[in-house]
Amino acid sequence: MKVLVQRDCLGGERIVEIELPRPVRLEDLDRIEGVETRTVLAHLPRPFFRLDVPGRFLLTGIVSDPRVRFTVRMAVRDRALELALEAAERLAARSTS
Amino acid sequence: MSVDERAIVEAVGGLPLVGNEEGLIPAFGLYLTRHYADYYNHVSYAYLHAAHQEGPEAVAKARAALIEAGHVCAFNTFGGIMLSQEWEAVVGPMLSGRDDWVPGIVSVINALGWGRWRLEGLTPGEELRVRVDNSYESTGYLETHGTSKVGSVCFLATGGVAGIMNLIYHGDILARPALTPDYYAELFAGTGRFVAEEVACRAAGAERCEVVARRA
Amino acid sequence: MSVPIQFDAERAVVLSGGRSLVFHCHFYNCALQRAIEEGMGERAPKVLTEGAARAIHAQLTGLGDAIEDIPAFAEAAFRELGFGLLDLSGVGARGGAAKVQASHYAMGWTAVHGPRETPACFFPAGFIQGAVAVAHGLPLESVTVEERGCYAAGAEDCVFDVRVSEGEVAR
Numbered sequence: 001m002k003v004l005v006q007r008d009c010l011g012g013e014r015i016v017e018i019e020l021p022r023p024v025r026l027e028d029l030d031r032i033e034g035v036e037t038r039t040v041l042a043h044l045p046r047p048f049f050r051l052d053v054p055g056r057f058l059l060t061g062i063v064s065d066p067r068v069r070f071t072v073r074m075a076v077r078d079r080a081l082e083l084a085l086e087a088a089e090r091l092a093a094r095s096t097s
Numbered sequence: 098m099s100v101d102e103r104a105i106v107e108a109v110g111g112l113p114l115v116g117n118e119e120g121l122i123p124a125f126g127l128y129l130t131r132h133y134a135d136y137y138n139h140v141s142y143a144y145l146h147a148a149h150q151e152g153p154e155a156v157a158k159a160r161a162a163l164i165e166a167g168h169v170c171a172f173n174t175f176g177g178i179m180l181s182q183e184w185e186a187v188v189g190p191m192l193s194g195r196d197d198w199v200p201g202i203v204s205v206i207n208a209l210g211w212g213r214w215r216l217e218g219l220t221p222g223e224e225l226r227v228r229v230d231n232s233y234e235s236t237g238y239l240e241t242h243g244t245s246k247v248g249s250v251c252f253l254a255t256g257g258v259a260g261i262m263n264l265i266y267h268g269d270i271l272a273r274p275a276l277t278p279d280y281y282a283e284l285f286a287g288t289g290r291f292v293a294e295e296v297a298c299r300a301a302g303a304e305r306c307e308v309v310a311r312r313a
Numbered sequence: 314m315s316v317p318i319q320f321d322a323e324r325a326v327v328l329s330g331g332r333s334l335v336f337h338c339h340f341y342n343c344a345l346q347r348a349i350e351e352g353m354g355e356r357a358p359k360v361l362t363e364g365a366a367r368a369i370h371a372q373l374t375g376l377g378d379a380i381e382d383i384p385a386f387a388e389a390a391f392r393e394l395g396f397g398l399l400d401l402s403g404v405g406a407r408g409g410a411a412k413v414q415a416s417h418y419a420m421g422w423t424a425v426h427g428p429r430e431t432p433a434c435f436f437p438a439g440f441i442q443g444a445v446a447v448a449h450g451l452p453l454e455s456v457t458v459e460e461r462g463c464y465a466a467g468a469e470d471c472v473f474d475v476r477v478s479e480g481e482v483a484r
Contacts, residue, residue, distance in 0.1 A: 106325075116392040122394075127338040129337070130339070132337050135367060136439075210326055213323075253341075
């Protein structure tokens with residue numbers, strides 16, 4: 001996985017952009033835990049997704065694109081990279097079924 | 098595929114742009130507020146009217162400062178939107194070339210609650226003419242102050258229209274530049290930049306608001 | 314969402330309590346505030362605070378009986394609209410102290426312009442003024458709010474003193 005940590009425009013390095021080893025599939029999103037709000041614009045030629053996990057991060061991306069973006073919460077900004085990598089590994093995990 | 102404004106407005110409107118448990122709205126790589134037009138209008142026009150009490154020099158300074166705030170908005174908000182994943186997914190597939198970015202960003206603007214922006218004319222690289230119906234600025238001015246005796250009052254719209262041309266034709270937002278202070282200066286202060294003028298304002302008695310951006 | 318919102322797609326406007334809501338980011342919010350502060354000097358704090366107080370006052374008045382618990386609504390609206398986390402639990406009809414965490418204005422100002430010597434949260438101060446006035450049936454001008462600690466000026470959170478004029482307290 002390729003990781004790019006960016007400075008957030010409100011201060012603090014808590015935007016983490018990751019390039020996964022493969023494109024995101026819709027079913028990968030089910031492996032993200034703690035999602036309170038899930039928005040998928042599935043009708044688009046390139047479906048956009050937005051998963052909000054309170055207390056942790058906002059995850060956004062495009063289905064069939066390997067790049068995902070984590071906007072980590074201010075309260076846990078010191079763990080931005082750790083939280084993003086943990087979630088990214090879940091996303092990129094191979095399904096066992 | 099041409100730009101489908103209705104689809105863009107619907108998609109942007111479908112995003113849950115509400116403060117999270119930290120009271121912040123992250124979207125398009127920015128932090129948004131769903132703010133009060135009354136607030137913006139009150140403070141802007143208090144400044145403008147105070148300047149009119151002081152004389153022409155103060156008026157020129159106030160108008161320039163308010164438009165400059167619009168430039169800052171355009172650079173960061175429009176620029177941020179055009180660099181965002183949301184843009185890539187929603188608008189990207191509709192874009193055939195550089196010129197389509199103009200109706201693309203105008204469509205997104207129409208989901209922000211600012212009033213209805215309509216593209217009246219685009220001469221690529223030279224001129225952009227935008228009509229704004231129900232601009233929150235002119236609506237608010239008329240409601241509070243009646244017909245303007247201080248000229249046009251849509252400063253945010255004026256700065257915004259200049260910003261669209263500076264991002265797309267003076268700079269190159271398609272190349273995904275970093276939106277730094279130096280890049281802002283290059284786009285809004287350098288040679289070849291676009292500046293805009295509100296050539297008709299509803300608050301000043303015109304039928305509708307119209308803003309034109311041309312090279313300085 | 315607690316804040317009632319109507320989107321008129323044809324006119325491209327959003328209304329709440331009959332008042333227009335518009336999306337803007339912290340870059341514009343801070344740029345406009347800076348323009349007002351630099352252009353109006355000593356008059357700026359009153360203008361900025363008053364603008365906010367009138368805006369929330371108008372919205373709450375427009376929503377009328379639809380809102381049962383105004384302080385709770387004000388806290389929810391502050392958060393949902395992206396301004397940060399507002400705590401009005403320390404404020405009553407005689408005034409008190411309010412707190413804002415993660416102030417959009419304070420954090421935005423610090424990120425864009427760096428720290429400042431004086432408080433930055435004029436909008437939140439006015440928001441508090443308007444909400445307290447409506448919540449307790451007070452004239453807007455009888456409530457004054459002053460920020461005595463601001464994140465942008467080095468404090469951990471933003472703290473506001475809320476005062477109600479003696480004539481109103483005596484009622």
